[in-house]
Amino acid sequence: MGGEAAEAAAGRAARIAPTAHLLVTGGAGFIGSAYVREVLGRRDGARITVLDKLTYAGNRANLATVESDPELAPRLTFVQGDIADAPTVEPLVAAVDAVVNFAAESHVDRSILDPEAFLRTGVIGVHVLLEAVRVASADRAVAGRPPVRFLQVSTDEVYGAVLEGRSREGDPVGPRSPYSAAKAAGELLVGSYVVTHGLDAVVTRGSNTYGPYHHPEKLIPLFITNAIDDLPLPLYGDGLQQRDWLYVSDHAGAIDHVLRHGASGETYNLPGSAEMTNREVVAALLAELSKPWSLVRSVPDRPGHDRRYALDGSKLAALGWRNATSFAEGLAETVRWFRAHEPWWRAAKSGDWDAYYERQYGARLAASTEA
Numbered sequence: 001m002g003g004e005a006a007e008a009a010a011g012r013a014a015r016i017a018p019t020a021h022l023l024v025t026g027g028a029g030f031i032g033s034a035y036v037r038e039v040l041g042r043r044d045g046a047r048i049t050v051l052d053k054l055t056y057a058g059n060r061a062n063l064a065t066v067e068s069d070p071e072l073a074p075r076l077t078f079v080q081g082d083i084a085d086a087p088t089v090e091p092l093v094a095a096v097d098a099v100v101n102f103a104a105e106s107h108v109d110r111s112i113l114d115p116e117a118f119l120r121t122g123v124i125g126v127h128v129l130l131e132a133v134r135v136a137s138a139d140r141a142v143a144g145r146p147p148v149r150f151l152q153v154s155t156d157e158v159y160g161a162v163l164e165g166r167s168r169e170g171d172p173v174g175p176r177s178p179y180s181a182a183k184a185a186g187e188l189l190v191g192s193y194v195v196t197h198g199l200d201a202v203v204t205r206g207s208n209t210y211g212p213y214h215h216p217e218k219l220i221p222l223f224i225t226n227a228i229d230d231l232p233l234p235l236y237g238d239g240l241q242q243r244d245w246l247y248v249s250d251h252a253g254a255i256d257h258v259l260r261h262g263a264s265g266e267t268y269n270l271p272g273s274a275e276m277t278n279r280e281v282v283a284a285l286l287a288e289l290s291k292p293w294s295l296v297r298s299v300p301d302r303p304g305h306d307r308r309y310a311l312d313g314s315k316l317a318a319l320g321w322r323n324a325t326s327f328a329e330g331l332a333e334t335v336r337w338f339r340a341h342e343p344w345w346r347a348a349k350s351g352d353w354d355a356y357y358e359r360q361y362g363a364r365l366a367a368s369t370e371a
C-alpha cells in the first residue's frame with residue numbers, strides 16, 4: 001500500500017488532492033520556487049498558478065527549470081502582481097483549491113532600514129488574500145464544494161529570541177524586529193479569519209532555511225559568494241548567535257505536508273536539522289570552499305539581534321513529517337550549486353546591490369576587527 005492509501009489507513013487522509021490547483025504567492029522567491037519545483041515534480045497532475053510581484057528578491061529565472069520542461073511547463077501559470085492588490089488577487093483565488101502564501105519581504109536587516117514594504121505585504125497583503133479566500137469559499141459552499149484552503153508561511157522569528165529550551169506552538173509570540181512583527185501580524189489575521197469566518201487555514205513557522213537560489217543578501221549565500229571572490233565576510237557581533245538550519249527542499253516538503261494534512265486553525269513548527277552558532281556555520285562553509293578564516297571580519301552587531309531560535313518539532317512529527325537532509329549534505333549541495341551558477345548570483349548582486357551593500361556594510365566594515 002502506498003501514497004494516498006497508506007496515508008488514509010494511517011488516519012491522515014489528505015485534505016488537498018494530489019491534483020489540486022494551487023495559487024502559490026511569492027513563488028518566484030527562494031523557498032516559493034523550491035515549493036513549485038517540488039510539487040510539480042512529484043505530483044502528476046498538480047497545477048500551480050504563481051502570483052509574484054518580482055521585487056528585487058523575486059526572479060523569474062528561479063522557475064526556469066520548470067518553465068523549460070515540456071512536461072511541467074503546461075501545469076504552471078505565472079502572473080506578475082501584488083498580493084495587496086485585490087482586483088488581481090480575487091479572480092486568481094476564485095480559480096484554485098488552495099492558496100500557499102510565501103509572499104513577503106524576507107530580510108531582517110532591510111526591515112530595520114526600510115520597514116514600510118514589510119508591513120504592506122505582511123499585513124495588508126495577507127488581509128487581501130484572506131478576504132478573497134473568504135468570498136471564494138462562501139461561493140463554493142453554495143455549490144456544495146469544499147472551501148479554499150489557506151496556508152500562511154510564517155517563521156520561528158515570531159517567538160522572538162529563545163535563550164533556553166524550545167518554542168512550542170502554544171507559546172506566546174514576542175517578535176523583536178519589524179520583519180518578525182509583520183509576520184506575527186499576518187499570522188494573527190489568519191487566526192482571526194478562522195475564528196470569525198470559519199476559514200480553512202493553517203500556519204507554518206519555519207526555521208532558518210538555506211540552499212540553491214537563496215538570495216545573496218542572507219548569511220550563507222552572502223558568505224559563499226563573497227568567499228569565492230575573496231571579499232571580507234561581515235560576521236555580526238561575537239558570532240555566537242544560534243540558528244537551526246533547514247534545507248530548502250525539506251522546508252518546501254514540510255509546507256506541502258502541512259497543507260495536505262494539517263488541521264484547520266492549527267500552527268505547526270518546522271524545525272531544521274542543525275542547531276549551530278554562526279561561527280560554526282561560517283567555519284563549515286569555508287572548509288567546503290577551501291577558503292581561510294582570515295576572510296571573516298567581526299562587525300558591529302545587528303540592532304535587536306535575536307540570540308537564539310529553537311523549535312520543538314513534535315507536532316509536525318506527529319503529523320508524519322521527517323526532514324531528509326543533514327546539514328553536511330545540504331551545505332555541500334548549496335556550495336556546489338553556487339559554484340555552478342555564478343551568472344545567477346552575480347545578477348542578484350548587480351543593479352541596486354552596491355548601494356545596498358554600502359548602506360548595510362560600509363561603515364560596519366570600516367569599523368571591523370579580527371574575528
Ligand code: NAD
Pocket residue numbers: 025026027028029030031032051052053054055056057058059081082083084101102103104105106107121125153154155156183205206207208209210215
Ligand atoms: P524571498 O525574499 O526569497 O522571496 C519572497 C518572494 O515574494 C519574492 O519572489 C518576491 O518577489 C515576492 N513578493 C514580495 N512581496 C510581494 C507582494 N506584495 N506580492 C507578491 N509577491 C511578493 O523569501 P524566502 O526566503 O523565499 O521566504 C519566503 C517566505 O518564507 C516568507 O514569507 C518568509 O517570511 C518565510 N520564511 C523564510 C525563511 C528563510 O529562512 N528564508 C524561514 C522561515 C520562513
Ligand code: DAU
Pocket residue numbers: 106107108109154155156157206207208209217218219220222234235236237241242243278302309
Ligand atoms: O529564522 C527564520 C528566518 O531566517 C526567516 O524568517 C527570514 O526570512 C530569514 O531571512 C532568516 O532570518 P535571519 O535573520 O536569521 O537570517 P540571515 O541570513 O539574515 O542571518 C542569519 C544569522 O547570521 C543571523 O544571526 C545574523 C547573522 N548575519 C547575517 C548577515 C546577513 C551575520 O553575521 N552577517 C551577515 O552579513
